[in-house]
Amino acid sequence: MTQQTAPDHGTQSRYRHHGCRCEVCVDANRAYHRNRAAAIKAGAWQPYVDAEPVRQHILLLQEEGFSVSRIARLSGGSDWDIQRFIRACKGRGRKRNTTEALAARILAIKPGEMTPAMVSAIGSNRRIEALCALGWPVSHTAAHMGWSHKNLHRIRQQQVVRIDSAQAVSAAYEGLRAKRPARNGVGQGASNRVRNMARARNWAPPKYWDERPGAIDDPYFTSEYGLTKADRNAEEARWLVTTAGLPRTEVAARLGMTFGEVDEALAYAAAA
Template identity: 45%
Template sequence: MTTAVREAPHHNKLTCYTDYKCRRPDCVQRYNDWYRTRARALAAGTWQPLVDAAPVREHLHELHAAGITPHRIEQITGIDWCSIRLFTQPHLGQGRGITKRTTPETAAKILAIRLEDLVPGRVDATGTRRRVQALAATGWPLSVIGSHIGMAAGYARHLAHREAVFGRTAQAISAAYDELRNKRPQRNGITRPVVKRTRTHAARHNWAPPKYWDQHPGAIDDPDFEPMYGLLRAERIAQDAHWLITTNGLDRDQAAARLEVSRFSVDRALREHPQDQAATSRQALAA
C-alpha cells in the first residue's frame, strides 16, 4: 500500500503525536499519559529537566566512526533511529535541526553503549541500496559515489543491488547521501552527458530520488515498504488491489472502494498487469 505523506514511521513514540500530528486514539492516549505524568512530577518536584546533548553527540560520533549505525543503536537502546540521527545531523526534509537537549534517560541509554562490546557485522542493505539509487536518480554516477567514501568504483556499482553490507559501509553511504543529495553533480565536476546517462539509467529502473523518500519518513530503511515511484497509475492500482485482496481478504468491489476507484478501474488494472491478476487468483484458490 502507498504510504500517506507525513505518515509517522512508527506509532510508539511521542513524536508521532507532536511531530506528525497523528491523532490515532492510542497515540493521543500515549501523549496524554505522558503529559499527566509530567504534570504530577512537576508538582512533586521530581521532574528531571533536559540535559545538554553534547556528550551524547560526541559519543555517537565515536560509534558512527567505528561503523555502528543508528539502526544498530536503536536495537540496543530501543530509541527510534530517527531520534538518534538528529543528535548528529539535522533532518532537512522535515526542517528539524540538531538535537541540543535531551532527557537524562535517553542520554544514559546512549552513553551506556561501549564500543568494545560491539563488533560491526553485516546489516540489511535496504537503506544503503535505496540511498545509492536515489543519488543516481539525481545524476550522481555510482562510481563517483564509491570514490566519495573511499570505495573502489567497481564495487560501488554493486551497492545498488546488494542485499547485505557491512555496518561501516551502511554508515558511510548514509553520510554521503546526506551530503550529496542537495548538491548538483554538474557543479561538482560531473559532465552533462554523464549526468544525463546516469539519470536515464535510474529512470529505466524506477529508482526513486531523495524527494520521494522525503515524502515517506523512515521508509527508506524499511524493507517492508514497497516504493511505488515510477509506476503507472494502473500498475499502482493493480499492486494495491492485489495487496488488499490477498492480505486483507477483500473482494474486488471492496478493494475498489478502499482505493477510492471504480470496480472497472480495478478490473482493467489487473487485466493490463496479468502478473498481479495471476498472483491474486492463486491466492484466492489456495484460500
C-alpha cells in the same frame, strides 16, 4: 579460510587456547585455577552448564545481524568457541555443555542494546538510487567513497550489508546530495543518462525521502515515487488478490473500484 578472532587479553581462554603468556592472561589463568580449587574444596564446583540455551541465543543474534566474529568479540571468546555452539567443527561435534562464565557472557549480549554487524541493504540502495536521480553515476559515488565501482554495485545485489559499509554509503549520500555533478567531474552526458535511467525506474530523489523521515531505511516502506494512479491501483489490486488472497469483488469494494476496473488493474499489473 576465515581468520579466527582471538578472545580479549585477560581471559583464561586466550591463555589456554591461544598460547598468550602476557601478564594479564597469566593472571587470569591463575585466578581461574584459584577459584576452581576453592570451589572444589567447598563442594560447589559445577563448571559446565547446558549449551542449548546459549546456542538458541546465538541463532537469535545471527538473525539480528550479528556475525560469529562479533559475538566472539563481545563475549570475550573466540570464533571457534562460538562456531562450536551451532555446528560441528573440524571433526568435533557441536557443544553440548559449556562453562558457566562463557554462557553468561554470551547470554548478556542483547540485540536491542548493541549494534549488529549487518543491517538491511535497502537504505544503502535507496541512497545510491537517490544520487542517481540527481545525476551522480554509481562510479562517481564509489570514487567519492574511495571504493571501486564493483564494490558499490555488489551492494546492489545484497539483502544485508556490513554496518560500516552502510555508514560509508550514508556519508557519501550526505556529502554529494548538495553538490552539482557537472561541477564535480561528471560529464553532462553521463549525468543526463543516469538521471534518465533513474526517472525510468522511479528512483526517488533525496527530497522525496526528506519528506518521509525514517522511510529511506524502512524495509517495509514501499515508495510510490513516480507512480501514476493506474500504477498504484494495479499494485494494490495485485497485492490484495495474489498475496492477501481476497476475491476480486471484495478488492473492488476496498479500493472503491468496479469489478471491471479491478480486472483492468490486474491486467495492467501483469503487463508492467
